[in-house]
Amino acid sequence: MNRRTTTLSASVALAAALALTGCSSSSDDGKPELKVSGAFMPQPVMDMAGGFLTITNDSGTADKLTSVTSTISDDVTIHETKNQKMQQVTSFDIPANGELKLARGGSHIMFMELKKKPKQGEKVGIELHFEKSDPIKVDLPVEAAGHNPQH
Numbered sequence: 290m291n292r293r294t295t296t297l298s299a300s301v302a303l304a305a306a307l308a309l310t311g312c313s314s315s316s317d318d319g320k321p322e323l324k325v326s327g328a329f330m331p332q333p334v335m336d337m338a339g340g341f342l343t344i345t346n347d348s349g350t351a352d353k354l355t356s357v358t359s360t361i362s363d364d365v366t367i368h369e370t371k372n373q374k375m376q377q378v379t380s381f382d383i384p385a386n387g388e389l390k391l392a393r394g395g396s397h398i399m400f401m402e403l404k405k406k407p408k409q410g411e412k413v414g415i416e417l418h419f420e421k422s423d424p425i426k427v428d429l430p431v432e433a434a435g436h437n438p439q440h
């Protein structure tokens with residue numbers, strides 16, 4: 290009798306564990322679905338550069354861009370521009386069913402102390418890191434120094 294009870298509670302525990310596993314994998318499916326478009330870096334004129342792109346979130350879950358890394362610089366930060374002055378921020382919001390737009394004159398990725406100066410036509414690899422989504426690798430095409438597309 291005792292033994293049977295033990296077996297029963299063990300199988301209940303197993304079922305509960307399986308249910309938990311199933312639950313966490315289905316919440317993975319609810320991760321934000323992010324797409325990157327319009328990425329570019331204007332050809333740098335000094336040893337610093339800006340990066341611009343749009344991140345579209347086609348899901349009902351908001352996310353945040355928390356950091357950017359690149360092989361071209363060990364000092365990559367994210368900046369917003371207020372009153373024509375830029376300042377570093379710790380993250381950018383990516384609203385649910387919305388977008389985060391990094392554009393000239395506004396928010397941007399900042400690359401300091403470039404290890405090399407990329408030329409127009411080259412590509413600069415970066416990796417975007419998010420609060421919830423997996424990192425996304427993007428190649429930034431290097432455009433003319435004054436490049437400023439209107440979306």
Ligand code: CU
Pocket residue numbers: 368375376397398399
């Ligand atoms: Cu900046």
